Each structure stands twice: as structure tokens, then as C-alpha cells.
Amino acid sequence: MAPSESPRSRRFRNAVRCRQVHRAFGTDQQSVVALAQFSLDIAEGEVAVVLGPSGCGKSTVIRLIAGLDFPTAGTVLVQGRPVTGPVPECGMVFQTYTSFPWLTVVENIAFGLRYQKGMGAEERQERACSLAAMVGLEGFENAAIGTLSGGMRQRVAIASALATDPAILLMDEPFGALDSQTRMLLQEHMLTLVEETDKTVVFVTHDIEEALLLADRIYVCSARPAHVLAEIDVDLPHPRTYQTRNRRDFFQFKHEIFHLLRDDFYDKALAEAYGQR
Numbered sequence: 001m002a003p004s005e006s007p008r009s010r011r012f013r014n015a016v017r018c019r020q021v022h023r024a025f026g027t028d029q030q031s032v033v034a035l036a037q038f039s040l041d042i043a044e045g046e047v048a049v050v051l052g053p054s055g056c057g058k059s060t061v062i063r064l065i066a067g068l069d070f071p072t073a074g075t076v077l078v079q080g081r082p083v084t085g086p087v088p089e090c091g092m093v094f095q096t097y098t099s100f101p102w103l104t105v106v107e108n109i110a111f112g113l114r115y116q117k118g119m120g121a122e123e124r125q126e127r128a129c130s131l132a133a134m135v136g137l138e139g140f141e142n143a144a145i146g147t148l149s150g151g152m153r154q155r156v157a158i159a160s161a162l163a164t165d166p167a168i169l170l171m172d173e174p175f176g177a178l179d180s181q182t183r184m185l186l187q188e189h190m191l192t193l194v195e196e197t198d199k200t201v202v203f204v205t206h207d208i209e210e211a212l213l214l215a216d217r218i219y220v221c222s223a224r225p226a227h228v229l230a231e232i233d234v235d236l237p238h239p240r241t242y243q244t245r246n247r248r249d250f251f252q253f254k255h256e257i258f259h260l261l262r263d264d265f266y267d268k269a270l271a272e273a274y275g276q277r
Contacts, residue, residue: 014080015168015200016042016065021074023060034060036225038074042217044167047194047201049211052221053261058204061226062172065202066090078168091166095173097153099145099160105132106141109159116164131159134196136189151182158193168200175210184242187213191240208257212250213240220257222264229260 021038024031034057042048050058063069064076067087076083078090099108110128113119119127132141135155145153154174161169175183187210194201194214205211211218212234220230234253236244244250 014041014077015044015046016040016048016202017075017077018061018064019075019077021061021064021071021076023057023064023069024072033225035071035227037227038221040219040228040231042200042202044200045198047203047214047216049203049205049215049218050221051205051208051211051218051257052226053223053265054206056221056224057226058206058221059172062092062170062202062204065168066092066170087168089167090170091161091164091168092170093154093157093161093172093174095176097150097157099153099156101145104142104144105137105148105156108145108156109163112160112163127163128159131162132156134162134193135159149182150178151186154178154186155189158190162197162199166199168202171201171203173204173206176205183210188241190214195239208254208261209245211257212236212253213244218257220260223268229264230257232257 018038018040021035022033023035023038024033026032038057038061040048040050040061050061052058060069064071064083065078065087067078067083067085067090070076070083078087100111103111106125106128109131110124113124113127116124129141132138135158137152137155137159140148140152145156148156158171158174175186178186191214201214203211203214215234218230218232218234219228220232221227222229232253236247236250236253
């Protein structure tokens with residue numbers, strides 16, 4: 001598919017830029033290469049999905065952008081600046097629940113706000129309550145985290161990541177551990193949340209339908225070591241809902257991406273088989 005201007009790509013063209021990134025773990029003799037010649041450009045206000053098979057190196061991309069890890073070679077830029085450490089412009093949501101079980105919903109959301117200069121306790125409380133309502137937790141502000149379902153805990157994690165108003169929201173398979181019904185509900189809620197906050201979002205998943213439902217742009221990644229097989233602009237109309245999955249063009253996108261991943265898998269399997277002979 002030819003690249004085109006995605007519906008939310010309109011301002012700062014390089015909110016996130018990775019150029020020829022290589023990341024290897026371990027010694028030279030026993031190294032595991034997670035990323036090889038990995039490049040992408042994510043525009044401000046865009047929902048970019050990094051899609052690929054499990055274990056391909058997708059989470060490594062997120063960690064590099066957040067400044068929680070560093071490339072072996074290549075460059076990672078956030079808002080035009082090289083990443084040299086944790087990036088304050090980024091908020092992160094992990095696959096596993098990251099809430100503090102001894103705190104309530106509001107206390108969890110407000111936790112990071114304690115370090116915001118000039119913000120008093122009352123203002124922190126108001127902002128946390130507002131975010132709780134935004135992610136669908138109105139009425140549960142004072143609930144103990146241990147009493148919540150997995151889906152509700154992830155809503156807390158998303159609200160906590162939004163609390164400091166980051167320019168970029170990084171989401172590492174945040175719905176991967178949830179049942180399919182809860183996952184679909186949170187996907188739809190995520191669509192509404194993105195429209196309301198107008199954040200730049202980098203979302204990692206191995207689920208093709210999830211990627212198509214959420215993304216303005218998809219970076220389809222190869223099996224490890226990951227590089228970008230294709231950059232696809234998802235010109236499905238907004239607002240998107242569960243019914244978007246029934247569109248003919250949705251199925252066409254899904255078919256194309258599936259075959260990209262399938263062909264890459266078999267190409268690498270053949271290369272390994274011949275390499276072992």
C-alpha cells in the first residue's frame with residue numbers, strides 16, 4: 001500500500017524517530033540480536049502500532065524510545081532530541097499490572113503527581129478523580145486495587161500514565177493478558193481516550209485486528225531480529241468501533257498483513273533449514 005497522510009498526522013513530523021537501530025544482548029560470541037536496521041518515524045498526534053510476532057523485539061523498541069534501554073548502534077530521537085536516559089515526555093503502560101496494591105485507585109493515579117512542582121494535594125486529588133472518570137472508573141475512586149478486575153487495573157495503569165500529561169504514551173501490549181471480551185471493550189475505550197487527549201501513541205501488539213482498529217499507521221515487523229517489513233497507513237474511517245471489523249477494507253488490510261508476516265516466517269524458516277545443512 002502506498003504511504004499516504006494519516007488522519008491524525010499533521011504537526012511535528014518526527015515526535016519519535018528511530019534510524020538504523022541495532023540492539024544486541026549478551027557477548028559477541030553468544031549475543032541475541034533483537035533489532036537490526038530498524039527505522040521508523042512517528043508523527044505528533046499519531047497512533048502508531050508496532051506489530052509483529054511474539055519475541056521479535058517489539059518491546060525493545062518501546063524501551064529504547066522510553067530511554068529504559070539504549071541501542072547497540074543507530075539513533076533514537078524523541079521530539080528531535082537524542083535519547084540519553086529516561087524520557088520525561090513519555091508515559092508508559094506495561095502488559096503486566098503496575099499499580100500499587102496497598103493504595104486506592106485515586107492514590108495510584110495521583111502517585112506520580114507528588115513530584116509535580118506547584119501542585120498541591122487538592123489539585124492532585126481533583127486531577128486523579130478526573131482521570132479515573134476518563135478511563136471509566138467513576139465510582140471506584142476509593143476502591144482498593146486488590147478488589148478490581150484485570151481490566152480495571154489496566155484502566156488504572158493507563159490513567160496513571162496520563163496523570164503527568166506526557167506528550168507521548170507508550171503502550172507495551174497493555175491488553176495482552178486480558179480475556180477477549182474485556183480486551184475488545186478496552187480497545188474501544190482506548191479509541192475514545194486517544195481522540196479526547198490527542199496524544200501521540202506508540203502501541204505494541206502481535207494482534208493484527210487490534211492494530212488495525214487502533215492505528216493510524218502500522219509498522220509491520222519481521223521475526224527476530226526485527227526490522228520493518230512494511231509501513232502501512234490505515235485509512236479506515238473514524239470514529240472506529242467494533243463494527244469497523246466488519247468492513248471489507250478491514251479484511252483486505254488484515255489479509256495483506258497476515259501474508260506479509262507469513263511470508264517472512266517461511267522465508268526465515270527456509271533460510272535456517274538450508275543454513276543448517
